[in-house]
Amino acid sequence: MVTLGVKKGIARVSLFSTAVFAALAAATFLLGPTNYSMNTGLQAVGSYFGEFLWMSLYTNATGTGEWVGNWTVFYWAWVFSWAPFGGLFVARISRGRTIRQVVATALIGATASTIPWFLSMGGSGIFFERNNIVPIFQTVDQYGVSVSRFPLFGSLPFGGVLSAVLKLLVGTFFVTSADSSTLALGMLTAGGKEHPSTVDRLIWSGLWGGLASLLIVGGGIDALRSSAIITGLRFALISVAGIAGMILEFQSVSPLLSSELSPGPSVTESNDAAAVSASTTDDD
Numbered sequence: 001m002v003t004l005g006v007k008k009g010i011a012r013v014s015l016f017s018t019a020v021f022a023a024l025a026a027a028t029f030l031l032g033p034t035n036y037s038m039n040t041g042l043q044a045v046g047s048y049f050g051e052f053l054w055m056s057l058y059t060n061a062t063g064t065g066e067w068v069g070n071w072t073v074f075y076w077a078w079v080f081s082w083a084p085f086g087g088l089f090v091a092r093i094s095r096g097r098t099i100r101q102v103v104a105t106a107l108i109g110a111t112a113s114t115i116p117w118f119l120s121m122g123g124s125g126i127f128f129e130r131n132n133i134v135p136i137f138q139t140v141d142q143y144g145v146s147v148s149r150f151p152l153f154g155s156l157p158f159g160g161v162l163s164a165v166l167k168l169l170v171g172t173f174f175v176t177s178a179d180s181s182t183l184a185l186g187m188l189t190a191g192g193k194e195h196p197s198t199v200d201r202l203i204w205s206g207l208w209g210g211l212a213s214l215l216i217v218g219g220g221i222d223a224l225r226s227s228a229i230i231t232g233l234r235f236a237l238i239s240v241a242g243i244a245g246m247i248l249e250f251q252s253v254s255p256l257l258s259s260e261l262s263p264g265p266s267v268t269e270s271n272d273a274a275a276v277s278a279s280t281t282d283d284d
Contacts, residue, residue, distance in 0.1 A: 028121060029116070033123065080239060
C-alpha cells in the first residue's frame, strides 16, 4: 500500500480500519453485557481523569516494580520509539492545518476514540470473568494477552464472525503502522521529499518487515518489547531536544512569553488615522 501513496493507499486502509474498529466495538457493546459495560466504563473514565497525575507518576516504589516495568515503562518507550516516524507522518498529512488542530486531533481525538473500545471490551471481559462465564485470566496466563479476545467473542452471539473481524482489524492496523513508518523513513533518506521514490519505499518496507520477523522468530514478543525499550530511551532524548527546538522556533515566530509591550502604531498609521478623523469632522 505504501507504493500507492498517501491518498490512494494509506488513507483508504486507515479509513477502512477506523470503520471496522468502530463497528467491532459497537457490536461487542450491544451483544455483550451492555448495562454493566456502561456502568463500569463511566466509573473508569471518572477514575482516569481524577487519578491521571497519580497514575502517570506511579512507580510501585515499595514493591518489585515488575508490573510497572512490563506495562507502563514499556508503553512509554513504545510511544517514544514510534514518535519520530509518527510525527513525520502526521506532519506530512497535516499540511494546511494549524498546530492547534493537529495537537487536538492527535491528543484529544485519539484518546477519546479509544474510550468506547476499552468500555466495551474491558467491561465485557470483567463481567464474563466475575460471573465465571469465560476464564479470561486463565487464558491470559496460558496463552498471553494477544489471544484473550477470542474466548470473549466466543461467548457472544456471532462469535466466529467477530473473531474473524478482529483478525482482519489487527492485520489492517499493522499495515497502516508499517506504511506510515516506511513513508517517513523514505522521506528522511530522500532529503525531506514529500514523495520519496518507489524504490526507497520498497527497500525500507523490506528492511522493516525483515527486522520485525527476525525479532519475533528469534526471541518472540519479549525480544520485540526489549528492542522497543532500548530504542525508546534514545528517542526520548531526541524528542526532548526536538521539543526544545520547537519552543525556540515558536518564540522566534510569535513570542508568547515575551514581556515586551506590543509596539504602537507607526507614524504613517497615525497620520492616516488623523486624516480620516479630520475628514469625518469636516463632513459633519
